[in-house]
Amino acid sequence: MDQATQLRNIIKNQSLPQRPRARVITVTSGKGGVGKSNVAINLAIQLRKLGQRVIILDADLGLANIEIMFGTVPKHNLSDLIYQGKNIREIITWGPMEIGFISGGSGITRMSQLDREYLTYIIVNLAELDAIADTVIIDTGAGIADSVMEFLVASGEIILVATPEPTSITDSYSLLKALNQHARFSRENTVIKVVSNLVASDSEGQILFNKLNAVVARFLKLPLTYLGAIPRDQALANAVMQQTPVSIANPAAKSTRAFERIVGELTDNEALKNSHSRGMAAFFSHILGGSKMNRQNGNPQTNGTQGGGT
8 A cells, every 4th residue: 555545544534524624724935035924923813813723834944933923932843743752732832812833843854754653643643733723824935945845735725925026026926837837736726815015005016916917827827816915014024023923013003904804805705615625634644645656756846946937
């Protein structure tokens, strides 16, 4: 029995018809420095204000933006679940407003090397997140490295953060191109939404989306949805310096109100109906099964470098 079949059987055996599935939203960007982690955290806070239980998984392997912005250092990460026998509840750090936070650390890249016994333990634990959280927000790294692509192809719902900088727009296109060419990407089961960040006005945000959407529609034929714009706001910059999310530090700020509107878009009835919620166990089984098959076949997913052009 191959690894992918084993993983599907694990999920089947652990699933019950009435079992809740968390909504998994993956936040990503074509380049660093566009405020991706800031968007992830403030969306989590706004969802929490609506009464949702929210957990953030920091899957940015090179940085620790989430813990810095939360002003807390986690005692454990995903590696402790894998190698130290911790359970999923023990590796969750609780931040402001009782928002859960899990540091991925090196555990994410090492999971595909594990045997079936370990994989069963991990996936059963990760399945508990479906009962702990209503929404899990995954903050990926930036760009088109293999580790980022694995999270994106496993996601039913992706939020792409871009800024008006020309390099952000071109790198966003490169990311979508790499995703579209990925062997395991399913456009029928994936919704891609765009947030225009650090814009001077709502109209600039719409123009940014229109530019990106035009080239993506022409060359990739990928449908994109516009979620809205986050203004360049001094209150947001001040909050970052204070290591406090602006949605907590300044509820009346322009950027806070923008995050509220975007979460309104995410939680309206039509958005919920069209969200492809797979739950955390299925999400990670997709990643683990794909990584194992790629290693066995000797097929790299991407070249791990930034790509451009059409």
